[in-house]
Amino acid sequence: MRLRRGIVTVVTYILVVVVLAMTLFPFYWMINTAFKSKGGALAIPPQWIPENPTLENFKEVITGTGMAQGGLRYAMNSLVIATASMVIALLLGTLAAYGLARWESKWSDRISMWILSTRMFPPSVTVIPVFLMFVRLGLVDTHLGLIIAYVTYNLPFVTWMMRGFFTEIPAELEDAARVDGCSNLGVLFRVSLPLVRSGLAVAGLFAFVFSWNEFLFALVLTRIRASTIPIQMASYQGVKGLIWESMMACAVITSLPGVVLAFLAQKHLVKGLSMGAVKG
């Protein structure tokens, strides 16, 4: 009996490692290709490790030479837009989450559900009218325009996630501060927020990565000046005689925030990926 259990455990570990290998191999191939010299990507037999490894491809993506159009501007735009929208979404989302967590009323639940439901709409529906609105407001191809779009995109997620964290705080802690004369806003910033700071960090990380990865709004709402890194990825697509080595260097840079997030947000991965709604 014990032997059988031992065998099952060993087999399980082997299977998990196989799954892991299948998951990670395409990433290995991406990194591998990014370091190959031109022509190495599709060479037959395949180069399992780069022959003549080079940094040329990354240099191309960063300086905007060769097939990589625009260079570092795309990554910089992504960085600025994702950071700004993260900060604003955290601010507005945390305020709303706190209000919804503390306000005891049937309306609190209704508004929460409504906020969550706005995230369920396919972006294809809102992208057209938002584009027309932005044309009127002069926001097409501006950083501000995309920041607004991503704040909207991330707000339901941040609100929902932070509300979950706030409801876990014991009421006595806050009541004590209230007795000492703190206003609601004071309680939020001096007592409650410090208690959920790890949750705040996780919500922020997810918001950042969602904005960094987003494609449809970036495609519709930007032309050149405010384009983000997924647009740079897509710009390779239309090119005849696509240069895979350079494209993969771009893919490596595009993937980085997501990979970092996986390691930083370990415990909250499921919650974050499913908008914190799994708890029901």
Add this chain to the structure above:
Amino acid sequence: MISLFGRHYRAAKWLGFIAPCVLVLLSFVIFPLVYSLYLSFTDFSLTQVGYRFIGLRNFLDIVRSTEAKKSAFNTMLILIGSVSIEVVVGISVALMLNRIGYSRSIFVTLIAIPSLVAPTAVGAIWKMLLQPNGLVNYILSALGASPIDWFGKPTFALFSIIIADIWQWTPFVALIFLAGLTSIDPTLYEAAKVDGADSMQQFWYVTLPNLRRTFAFAVLFRAIDVIRFMDTVWIITRGGPGIATQTAAVYIYVQGFRFFRIGFSSAAAWLLLIAVSILTGFLLRLIREKQ
């Protein structure tokens, strides 16, 4: 009177916290939705000045259009093809991960990576792997099979998109099921063991029934995502060859921003929204039942 005033005062206080968030969502989600509905009854186009109301003509044109039907059909094929495999493999992987105690968290972290990486990057990776002289075909011919023209043949082009989707999202589905597995009350297993159930019976009569809600959640999230889904398709095939892999989201984008038919595209988007709402409503009912 005073208590009534007090309650309203409290509500007003909290509404101040909630208002900014609600205002943003009203302006950039709800207003656009209404505006989009309005546009869907017009022949608004970016190539002409002014527009007319044309009633339901856009909707009728969409229902009659073979291209629209093909796009809806493609979306359904991708939805059924990828989500069914993701659920089956996802449950299996979750069961495995649930068995290992040592170093589980590092496995979970590594497995989560694909779902966090930009779909445009994932699309690019698979586009490269599935090239006519790419690695997948190399391995196929090394195994004695004939290489496949992944992007030239409609069926295989659809497969290539499903493959990329399965690779990217199976781990996410597995993580949802892992969360579901760990939340099953252990005393249920104890009771089953006392009743003499072997591990297979435990799986059938304890594990699976208790995963029903998790199952509905997993399908809900994946369905919403596949339906909105356009990044990967855009990078891998751009809907081609012809319109063989054009999904509903790609169709709406192309109609609106390549052919500039804003009114028509808005109507299509609303039909998609209605379809998503029906599906979501159905799955949410499955979740709420027996809670």
